[in-house]
Amino acid sequence: MRHTLSVLLQNKPGVLSRVTGLFSGRGFNIESLSVAPTIEKEVSCLTLVTVGDEAIVEQITKQLHKLIDVIKVTDMSEHEYVERDMALIRVKAESSTRAEVLRTIDIFRGKVVDVCPKSYVIEVTGSASKVQAIIDILRPIGIQEIVRTGMVAMTRGQK
Amino acid sequence: MKITGAEAMMRCLKEQNVNCIFGFPGGAVIDIYDELLRHEDITHVLVRHEQAAVHAADAYARVNGDVGVALVTSGPGATNTVTGIASAYLDSIPLVVFTGQVPTGLIGNDAFQEVDIVGITRPCTKHNYLVKDVKDLVPTIREAFHIARTGRPGPVLIDLPKDVVSSKVKFPEMKPVKMRTYRPTYEPHPGQIEKACKAISKAKRPVLYVGGGVIASKSNVELTDLAHKLNIPVTMTLMGLGGFPGTDPLSMGMLGMHGTYFANMAVAECDMLIAVGSRFDDRVTGKLSDFAPRAKIIHIDIDPSSISKNVKVDIPIVADCKHALTAMNNWLENSGLDLAAQVAAHEPWINKIKEWKAKHPLGYVEETGIIKPQFVVQKLHELTHGDAIISTEVGQNQMWAAQFYHFNKPNNFLTSGGLGVMGYGLPAAIGAQMAAPDRTVIDVAGDGSIQMNIQELATAQQYHCPVKVAILNNNYLGMVRQWQELFYKRKYSATVLDVEPDFVKLAEAYGAVGLRATKPSEVEPVIKEALATDNTVIMDFVVNREEGVYPMVPAGKATTEMLLV
Ligand SMILES: Cc1ncc(C[n+]2csc(CCOP(=O)(O)OP(=O)(O)O)c2C)c(N)n1
Ligand SMILES: [Mg+2]
Numbered sequence: 001m002r003h004t005l006s007v008l009l010q011n012k013p014g015v016l017s018r019v020t021g022l023f024s025g026r027g028f029n030i031e032s033l034s035v036a037p038t039i040e041k042e043v044s045c046l047t048l049v050t051v052g053d054e055a056i057v058e059q060i061t062k063q064l065h066k067l068i069d070v071i072k073v074t075d076m077s078e079h080e081y082v083e084r085d086m087a088l089i090r091v092k093a094e095s096s097t098r099a100e101v102l103r104t105i106d107i108f109r110g111k112v113v114d115v116c117p118k119s120y121v122i123e124v125t126g127s128a129s130k131v132q133a134i135i136d137i138l139r140p141i142g143i144q145e146i147v148r149t150g151m152v153a154m155t156r157g158q159k
Numbered sequence: 160m161k162i163t164g165a166e167a168m169m170r171c172l173k174e175q176n177v178n179c180i181f182g183f184p185g186g187a188v189i190d191i192y193d194e195l196l197r198h199e200d201i202t203h204v205l206v207r208h209e210q211a212a213v214h215a216a217d218a219y220a221r222v223n224g225d226v227g228v229a230l231v232t233s234g235p236g237a238t239n240t241v242t243g244i245a246s247a248y249l250d251s252i253p254l255v256v257f258t259g260q261v262p263t264g265l266i267g268n269d270a271f272q273e274v275d276i277v278g279i280t281r282p283c284t285k286h287n288y289l290v291k292d293v294k295d296l297v298p299t300i301r302e303a304f305h306i307a308r309t310g311r312p313g314p315v316l317i318d319l320p321k322d323v324v325s326s327k328v329k330f331p332e333m334k335p336v337k338m339r340t341y342r343p344t345y346e347p348h349p350g351q352i353e354k355a356c357k358a359i360s361k362a363k364r365p366v367l368y369v370g371g372g373v374i375a376s377k378s379n380v381e382l383t384d385l386a387h388k389l390n391i392p393v394t395m396t397l398m399g400l401g402g403f404p405g406t407d408p409l410s411m412g413m414l415g416m417h418g419t420y421f422a423n424m425a426v427a428e429c430d431m432l433i434a435v436g437s438r439f440d441d442r443v444t445g446k447l448s449d450f451a452p453r454a455k456i457i458h459i460d461i462d463p464s465s466i467s468k469n470v471k472v473d474i475p476i477v478a479d480c481k482h483a484l485t486a487m488n489n490w491l492e493n494s495g496l497d498l499a500a501q502v503a504a505h506e507p508w509i510n511k512i513k514e515w516k517a518k519h520p521l522g523y524v525e526e527t528g529i530i531k532p533q534f535v536v537q538k539l540h541e542l543t544h545g546d547a548i549i550s551t552e553v554g555q556n557q558m559w560a561a562q563f564y565h566f567n568k569p570n571n572f573l574t575s576g577g578l579g580v581m582g583y584g585l586p587a588a589i590g591a592q593m594a595a596p597d598r599t600v601i602d603v604a605g606d607g608s609i610q611m612n613i614q615e616l617a618t619a620q621q622y623h624c625p626v627k628v629a630i631l632n633n634n635y636l637g638m639v640r641q642w643q644e645l646f647y648k649r650k651y652s653a654t655v656l657d658v659e660p661d662f663v664k665l666a667e668a669y670g671a672v673g674l675r676a677t678k679p680s681e682v683e684p685v686i687k688e689a690l691a692t693d694n695t696v697i698m699d700f701v702v703n704r705e706e707g708v709y710p711m712v713p714a715g716k717a718t719t720e721m722l723l724v
Contacts, residue, residue, distance in 0.1 A: 010340060014289075018281060025282045055467070062464035068286040068306060071340045 002031070003057045004083055004153045007046040007064055008071040011037055015069045019046060022067065028052065028060050032085070032150035043071065047083075047152045049128075076153045083153040086125045088113070089135065092142030093120045101141060108134045119144060164293045164324035165194035168257075171300045172201060174333055177228050179204065179219060179593050181212040185232020187259025187272065190325045204593060204622055206586065207614040209236050213243020213314075214575075214583050214612070215590030217252045218550060221570045222594035224377070226253040226307045233259040234272030237318075238279065242580055244314045245283040249577025250398060251375055253312035255303050262322040263291055277318050285313030293326040305336040310343030311462040312375055343461060347478035352486045355433075355457045355474045360496055362431030362455070364508045365391045368414065368443075371398030371576065372436015372460060374569040378481035379403065382435060384488050390502040392512055394422040396437050397561055398576040405565030406545070411512065412521065412565075415443035416712045417558045420519035423710070423718040425512050426451050434458040436480045439469040440577075449717035459483045519723055521562055523706070530679050532556070532631040532702040535686075536563035539601060539629060542686050547571070547599040550587040552608030553579045554638035556631045558708040560603040582611030588626040589619050599627070599690065606632040606659060616669040619695040627689045628697045630662055633704045641707050645722070662699040671695035 009015050016035060023030050031049040038045045050060060057075065064073045076083070093101045098120075105112065105122050108130065114121035124134050128151060135146065162170075168191065172180070179202045184192045195203055206212045212229040220227030231240055237258040247254050261270040266289075277289045286306050288299050296319075303315040359365055373382050379402050386393050386409050393403045394414040403410055411422035426432065432454040437443070444450040447469060458465075458472040459480055466475045476483050491498065523533040536559050539547070549564055550573040551557040557574055566572045573591060575583035584602040592600045602609075609630055619626050640654040663673030672694050676685040682700065689696040710721040 014277065014281075017278070021281050055471075059464065059468060066462070066464050068338075068341050 001053065001077075002049060002051050004076040004081070004151055005048045005050065005061070005064070006074045006076055006153055007048060008038070009044045009046055010069040010071065011042050011044045012069060015044070016046070018067050018069060019048075019064065022063055026059075026063065028056065032148070034150035034152055047150070049151050074155070076155065080156040081153050082156060083127060083151050084125055085128050085131045085151050086123065086149045087131050087135070088121055088123055088147045089138060089143055090119055090121050090145040091138050092118065092144060094118055097141050101138070104134065104137055110134065161327040161329050163190070163194065164296050164319075164326055164328060165191045167293075167297050167328055167330050168300065168324065169194055169198045169201065170330055171297050172228065173198075175300070175304045176225060178202060180228040180230055181206055181215040181219070181590065182230035183209050183212055183232070183236060185236050185259060185272070187233035187261060187321050188230060188257075188319070188324075190321065191230065191257075191259070191319070202593070204589070204618065206618050208612060209239035210243050210582065211586035211589075211612050211615045211618070213240045213247065213254065213256060214580070214586035215593070216254055216256075217243065217247045217250070218573045218587035218590030219594045220252050220254060221573055222548065222591045224570070226255055226304055227590070228255050228257070230257045231259070232272070233261055233276075234274050237274055237276040241279060241283065242578070244280055244316065246575045246578040246580045246583065247314040248283045248285065250575065251312050251371060252314065253307040254314035255300070255307055256314060256316045258316060258318050260289065260318045260320040263320045264322070266320065276316065280316050283314075284316050287316040287318070289318040289320075290323050291320070293323050293328040296323060296328065297331050301333075301336050302338065305338075306341065310341070344477050345461070345479040345482050347459075347476050347483040347486050349486070351474060351476045352483065352490055355476060356487055356490045356494065358455060358457065358474060359389065359431060359433065360501060363504065364429045365389070365431040365433060365505065366425050366429040366454075367391050367393040367403075368396075368426065368432055368434045368437055369393055369399040369402045370396040370435065370437025372480045373399055373402035376436065376461070376480040377569070378484050379569050381481055381484035381488060383407070385484055385491075388488065388491060388498055390505040390509065391433070392425060392509060394418070394426065396440065396443055396576075397574060399437060400561060400572045401566035401569045404567040406567055413561055415440075415718065416445070416714070417562065417708050417710065418718070419516075419521050420710050420721060420723065421512050421515040423712070423721060424515045427717075427719045428511075429454045432456045434460075435484070436460060438465045444469065445712045445716055445718040449719070519710070522724055524724060526703065528678060530676060530682060530700055530702045532559050532633070532700070532706055533563050534679065535629060535631060535682055535700050535702065536560055536603065538682050538686055539603070540564045542683065542690060543599055543601070547601050548573065548591045548595065550574065550584045550591060550600070550602045552584040552602070552604045553581045554605045554608060554636065555633070555641065555706070555708050556603050556605040556608070556637075558638075559631065564603075581605075581608035585609065585612050585615045585619075585626070585628060588628070589615060589622070589624050592624040592626050593622065600624075601627045601629055604628050604630045605637060606630055606634060606662075607636045607656060610660075613665070616666065616671055616695060620670045624695060625693050626695055628695075630697065630699050631702050632662070632699055633702050633706065634659065635704060637706075638708070640705075644705070644707070645711075646713065662697050666695070666697035669695070671697060673697045673699065675699040675701065677701045
């Protein structure tokens with residue numbers, strides 16, 4: 001099963017490699033990972049998507065906790081939460097397909113952020129499945145490049 | 160007043176009660192070595208290879224019961240420590256390893272003798288640091304000692320750029336270390352203790368399965384109390400030996416791949432397995448699905464990630480073993496439970512184990528005129544009254560030491576358990592002797608392993624360590640040969656040691672004493688002479704070449720599928 005883990009870390013050099021080293025060393029898998037400072041500048045939040053059964057995710061959580069620089073690990077799957085991924089997609093847009101591309105983007109509430117004679121760069125934000133859906137739809141038209149941020153997630157409701 | 164980083168480091172070491180460190184100098188740590196001369200209350204043991212510094216510090220830590228310290232230079236000095244650090248990590252031994260580093264301005268430039276040792280050791284340290292500012296030096300050292308000795312102990316590395324130790328700093332006042340992210344759980348949850356005790360009191364066939372955690376937490380007395388109170392048989396892992404007296408009638412000795420027949424049978428048949436500071440290592444469990452298949456499992460460990468890692472646990476107790484065992488003993492004393500009835504109720508189970516033991520006791524076949532390696536270990540036990548500190552190399556020698564020297568006290572058995580490092584034994588013996596100058600220290604060695612750190616004979620000589628090395632010389636990389644004999648059609652690929660030194664002459668070349676025994680009748684006189692010699696001694700026991708270690712559970716098989724003598 002897919003799990004989204006939110007990990008609060010000390011914002012110090014080398015901390016990210018402790019986390020990624022743990023995953024590679026123990027053969028855990030990382031689907032996506034994103035990290036940035038939080039409201040407290042000494043603390044970073046790392047959002048990590050992994051796939052594994054309950055026992056594996058329990059081990060991952062415990063092993064993360066064991067790292068001295070890890071402050072807190074939350075398995076989002078145990079909570080109500082929102083998650084967002086953002087993609088920048090360079091898609092072929094020639095006169096014959098421009099209209100269709102724009103229509104598709106519109107349906108997904110995406111934006112065109114760069115226009116060239118033969119292509120658009122579009123920005124789309126949403127859940128993993130939404131981003132995947134627009135990619136699937138645009139693929140036959142001709143995707144030239146994709147960059148994604150990886151998932152970020154936050155629990156719903158009051159803190 | 161401001162002092163240099165190097166002086167601050169020395170002050171800090173003393174504040175941490177360090178009075179012996181193991182190391183080897185080089186350019187990046189020359190300022191530290193210069194400062195060291197001014198501190199006669201810190202003994203520096205100059206090893207002959209940095210790996211040995213770490214193994215010696217590891218053994219020193221075990222015998223002394225506190226953090227061991229090593230100091231080495233940058234680059235090759237640092238990389239030479241990696242094996243020692245990894246061994247300490249897998250055995251949960253508290254160490255602080257100081258490595259020199261190139262000056263901060265050169266880091267990242269592929270400077271002379273620069274390696275990213277923090278990067279290299281990240282997966283084999285409990286934590287590590289690169290100190291970039293001399294102001295952080297003392298707080299980092301304090302934090303490192305705190306991390307190394309608390310929770311599940313382990314090695315911590317501190318990388319010290321040359322300019323950091325030579326710059327000046329005001330020595331910060333000592334404060335208790337407070338960390339936001341690191342607070343190990345020592346106290347057990349009372350609800351879990353009650354649940355565990357109630358479950359144990361209902362068990363008919365309980366077994367205590369004890370690991371190195373009992374030794375790390377110094378809870379052998381509490382464990383013995385629990386076992387006796389309820390009449391529960393005890394088996395130990397390699398790292399747990401000495402955690403419960405090996406000569407106690409309730410002791411079943413070691414379990415697992417080379418465990419006793421009766422320990423492995425008892426685990427297979429038990430209805431309650433109480434794991435105390437042990438981690439269900441594959442060498443212990445064999446085929447996981449067949450390990451303790453009838454048992455409810457209680458697991459006490461200070462490291463939550465050890466619990467339910469390999470085997471699903473019914474009653475987890477995250478705590479220091481000493482605290483948890485004390486709480487259990489208290490609960491049992493005060494619960495109104497009829498302890499005499501408990502003892503009586505386990506009698507049939509104890510008798511069943513006695514039957515297994517009578518059927519297949521730990522033993523070997525004697526052959527006239529040929530020295531059996533097990534016999535040498537038995538004689539060592541007899542002639543030292545079971546009271547020596549035994550370190551081991553790795554291989555058959557290590558298993559025979561574990562099987563036939565019945566350890567009654569913790570930290571009398573020093574071995575590289577998790578990593579299995581050939582070359583551990585001699586430096587470990589030196590570290591142990593530095594911590595306990597009046598004790599008899601013996602390295603039970605193999606002819607292969609001893610050559611991996613043989614240069615430490617010079618260290619032993621320089622610091623007047625009268626350690627004894629007992630080589631069980633089979634002229635083979637015996638343990639690997641045994642696997643080839645059993646599972647690879649006797650094809651001895653690269654396990655015959657065609658060329659070996661004359662160990663007697665080798666000892667003499669270092670100024671030590673060399674003795675040899677080739678017949679069983681010579682074993683006792685050689686050991687007696689070695690024990691009476693106030694010098695480093697190598698005893699070369701020419702043993703039965705193709706002797707095997709038994710019982711043996713083939714890798715991946717159930718622990719009941721033992722090959723017996
Ligand atoms: C550094 C290292 N290299 C290789 C091994 C693999 N290994 C395990 S036991 C063994 C044989 C050891 O031979 P010896 O020291 O003569 O001991 P014996 O088994 O003969 O008692 C080897 C090569 C190891 N454990 N450590
Ligand atoms: Mg050998």
